[in-house]
Amino acid sequence: MSSPGPxxxxxxxxxxxxxGDGPVTAALEAIDxxxxxxxxISLIGPSGxxxxxxxxxxxxxxxxxxxxxxxxxxxxxxxxxxxDYGMVFQAPVLMDWRTVQGNVELPLEVMxxxxxxxxxxxxxxxxxxxxxxxxxxHPYQLSGGMQQxxxxxxxxAFEPAILLMDEPFGALDEMTRERMNSEVLxxxxxxxxxxxxxxxxxxxxxFLSTRVVVMSPRPGRITRxxxxxxxxxxxxxxxxxxxxxxxxxxxxxxxxxxxxxxxxLDDPSIASDERTLAEGAVG
Amino acid sequence: MSAAVGGxxxxxxxxxxxxxxxxxxxxxxxxxxVVFVGVIAxxxxxxxALALKAFILPKPSAIVTALQVNWMSERFALEPSxxxxxxxxxxxxxxxxIAGVIVAFATSRWVTARSVLLPIAIAANAIPIIAFxxxxxxxxxxxxxxxxxxxAAVLVFFPVMANVTRGLVQVxxxxxxxxxxxxxxxxxxxxxxxxxxxxxxxxxxxxxxTTLSLIGAIVGEYFGGASYVLGRIxxxxxxxxxxxxxxxxxxxxxxxxxxxxxxxxxxxxxxxPWHASLRSSER
Numbered sequence: 001m002s003s004p005g006p007x008x009x010x011x012x013x014x015x016x017x018x019x020g021d022g023p024v025t026a027a028l029e030a031i032d033x034x035x036x037x038x039x040x041i042s043l044i045g046p047s048g049x050x051x052x053x054x055x056x057x058x059x060x061x062x063x064x065x066x067x068x069x070x071x072x073x074x075x076x077x078x079x080x081x082x083x084d085y086g087m088v089f090q091a092p093v094l095m096d097w098r099t100v101q102g103n104v105e106l107p108l109e110v111m112x113x114x115x116x117x118x119x120x121x122x123x124x125x126x127x128x129x130x131x132x133x134x135x136x137x138h139p140y141q142l143s144g145g146m147q148q149x150x151x152x153x154x155x156x157a158f159e160p161a162i163l164l165m166d167e168p169f170g171a172l173d174e175m176t177r178e179r180m181n182s183e184v185l186x187x188x189x190x191x192x193x194x195x196x197x198x199x200x201x202x203x204x205x206x207f208l209s210t211r212v213v214v215m216s217p218r219p220g221r222i223t224r225x226x227x228x229x230x231x232x233x234x235x236x237x238x239x240x241x242x243x244x245x246x247x248x249x250x251x252x253x254x255x256x257x258x259x260x261x262x263x264x265l266d267d268p269s270i271a272s273d274e275r276t277l278a279e280g281a282v283g
Numbered sequence: 284m285s286a287a288v289g290g291x292x293x294x295x296x297x298x299x300x301x302x303x304x305x306x307x308x309x310x311x312x313x314x315x316x317v318v319f320v321g322v323i324a325x326x327x328x329x330x331x332a333l334a335l336k337a338f339i340l341p342k343p344s345a346i347v348t349a350l351q352v353n354w355m356s357e358r359f360a361l362e363p364s365x366x367x368x369x370x371x372x373x374x375x376x377x378x379x380x381i382a383g384v385i386v387a388f389a390t391s392r393w394v395t396a397r398s399v400l401l402p403i404a405i406a407a408n409a410i411p412i413i414a415f416x417x418x419x420x421x422x423x424x425x426x427x428x429x430x431x432x433x434x435a436a437v438l439v440f441f442p443v444m445a446n447v448t449r450g451l452v453q454v455x456x457x458x459x460x461x462x463x464x465x466x467x468x469x470x471x472x473x474x475x476x477x478x479x480x481x482x483x484x485x486x487x488x489x490x491x492x493t494t495l496s497l498i499g500a501i502v503g504e505y506f507g508g509a510s511y512v513l514g515r516i517x518x519x520x521x522x523x524x525x526x527x528x529x530x531x532x533x534x535x536x537x538x539x540x541x542x543x544x545x546x547x548x549x550x551x552x553x554x555x556p557w558h559a560s561l562r563s564s565e566r
Contacts, residue, residue: 061460080466087464093457097479097557106475110465138557158465 005073007162007194008035008058013067015053015220026219027053031067033213033222040188040195042205042212044251045258050220051198052166058196059085059164072161079161083111086155086193090167092147094139094154100126101135104154111158125153128187145176149183156191165197169204178239181207185234202255206247207234214251216258223258226251341527346534349527359520359528360511365535368500368513371428372539375435376496380489382436383443390444391451391477392469408441416506425507431514435499439492446488450481483558486551493543497536 015028027050035041043051056062057069060076071079079085094103101122108118126132129149139147148168155163165184169177181204188195199205205212212226228247230238238244323343329335330342337345353359386404389396416434423430454476462472504514513532520528552561 059464061463080464083466085464087461089457089461091455091457093455093461095458095476095479096559097482097555107465110462110467110471110475140557140559140562164464 006034007037007039007072008033008196009068009070010034010054010058011068011070013054013057013069014065015050015057015062016065028057028064029219029221031220031222035194035196037194038192039210040185040197040208042197042199042209043215044199044202044205044212045215045220045255046200046217048220049215049217051200051215053220054215055164055166055196055198058162059087061087083107083158084161086158086160086163088148088151088155088163088165088168090170092139092144092151094147094150096139098138099135100131100137100139100142100150103139103150104157107154107158121157122153125157126150128156128190129153129183144172145180148172148180152184152187156187156193159191159193161194163193163195165195167198167200170199177201177204182235184208189233202248202251203239206230206244206251207239212247212251214254214258216255221258224254226254338524338526341530345527346530349525350531350534353528353531359516359525359532361513361516361528361531361535363511364513364516364532365539367428367509367511368431368497368504368536369539371431371500371503371512372435372496372543374428375432375499376439376492376543378432379436379439379496380443380492383440383488383492384447384485386440386444387447387451387481390448392473404441404444412437413502416503420503420506420508426509428509428512431500431503431508431512434503435496438495438499442491442495443485443488446484447481450484451477454480482555483560486547486555489547489551490544493547494540497540497543501536 010031010033013028013031014026017025017027031054043054045051053062057064058071058076060069060080069076072082072084074082095106098106101119104122104125105118108121113121122135123132126135129152131146131149131153134142134146139150142150151168168184169180172180184195185208187193197205197208206226206228207230209228212228213222214224214226215221216223226247230241230243230247326340327343330340341349350361354362386400390400391397413434415437419433419437420430423433451473458476458480459472462476467475500512501514501517504512505518508515513536516532517529520526520532555561
């Protein structure tokens with residue numbers, strides 16, 4: 001990357017939601033975080049801990065109530081207007097009326113690329129996500145995992161400095177999710193893009209990240225940052241390594257210490273992790 | 284649906300929009316045709332068997348004869364009447380649609396326009412507008428075709444306005460956020476997201492509006508119009524107890540309504556083949 005400083009720098013970020021005369025919710029409180037170029041950061045925490053809000057603050061889709069958000073050395077607003085962000089949501093958010101090709105071209109059209117260049121880039125991106133044979137298909141003809149790969153191709157098409165992913169695989173089944181994890185790692189290693197990834201799956205966060213940012217709810221705060229020192233490239237054996245399980249335990253304990261596991265059992269993935277832990281303790 | 288889901292890296296799926304063969308189509312419509320012909324035959328037979336008087340219910344064959352005899356006759360000329368009524372309906376349809384779309388764009392774009400126009404439009408729609416037909420006739424000329432076109436336009440306006448407004452406003456919020464992350468202007472979001480999203484709503488409205496335009500024109504004619512319009516032919520032939528001609532005129536009005544509807548469906552297929560209601564693979 002061009003600048004030696006961090007790609008994202010958050011300092012003292014608060015976000016308060018006040019709805020009319022209703023209760024005031026502190027979604028984020030005193031968030032300090034620096035993300036270096038090329039990092040893969042996961043934000044993990046129970047529902048309501050503000051991890052998606054934090055992602056939206058970084059991406060300038062919502063304003064912080066206090067604090068500084070600096071992206072590539074400029075305010076987040078400027079970074080958004082400079083098209084520094086690629087966004088991937090939980091739903092693929094593909095346009096039904098566009099083909100796969102048209103969907104990947106959408107940001108390039110908005111940014112005024114010439115048609116020939118758009119086509120060329122779209123072809124490259126669809127090869128990257130291994131959907132080159134599906135250019136002429138419409139979204140409804142693809143499976144959920146394929147749709148999400150189109151969304152990733154679209155987000156990377158204009159080479160944004162940062163890819164923001166908000167529970168991108170939350171709606172997929174476990175097998176597809178693991179395959180998509182490997183896919184994202186492969187793409188990340190090839191493109192060198194900085195990724196900020198929101199999830200509430202502990203294994204997913206550990207498998208993917210350089211660092212896992214653990215958050216606690218009400219108010220949303222960073223309770224711990226776990227460095228993930230698993231060797232790369234990470235693949236299926238990684239999922240069975242001792243260090244992988246140690247790190248999963250570390251993240252789980254950090255969540256528990258932050259009050260995440262004790263208070264929030266409405267989240268199925270965390271609830272099931274809690275059960276596993278209880279069973280482990282008995283055995 | 285099952286045909287639409289492929290393997291994660293499977294072969295390309297067969298592209299959509301393949302028309303079913305003519306055999307399949309005949310098979311699809313055959314039951315409806317059989318029932319229709321059966322009902323007509325039963326009607327013909329029953330009227331003869333019960334010796335019903337022609338002014339109570341004429342035979343289908345008598346209606347067809349009346350249609351032929353009066354196509355260009357002096358007193359109940361059906362052909363010029365059909366053309367006159369069609370002109371009124373089509374002009375009214377066009378005016379009502381244009382007005383409805385313009386108001387829909389205004390209400391979806393500006394909150395002020397919404398708060399001013401929507402209550403008025405809803406209140407106006409609650410009035411049984413047909414009761415105003417005599418007044419509209421007086422304002423725009425009782426013999427003039429324009430007064431009937433206005434009646435048609437008034438009926439067409441509301442469903443078009445209401446549906447197109449919904450289509451422009453009911454956009455996936457994530458789609459708008461996605462466009463914002465590309466630093467897209469409101470104008471670009473309108474062109475690339477809102478308008479395509481509104482097209483299926485527009486066609487739904489048009490299917491209702493085409494029928495309403497004929498109702499508006501014919502009801503306007505009931506309260507007075509030139510001699511050769513379908514509404515006048517219906518009123519006059521009925522008062523002369525020539526119900527075979529009344530039925531012939533009704534038949535023409537019905538045929539016109541069906542033709543309008545089919546034309547809408549044909550355009551819809553061309554413009555939004557991607558929409559869920561039109562996907563051939565799901566039939």
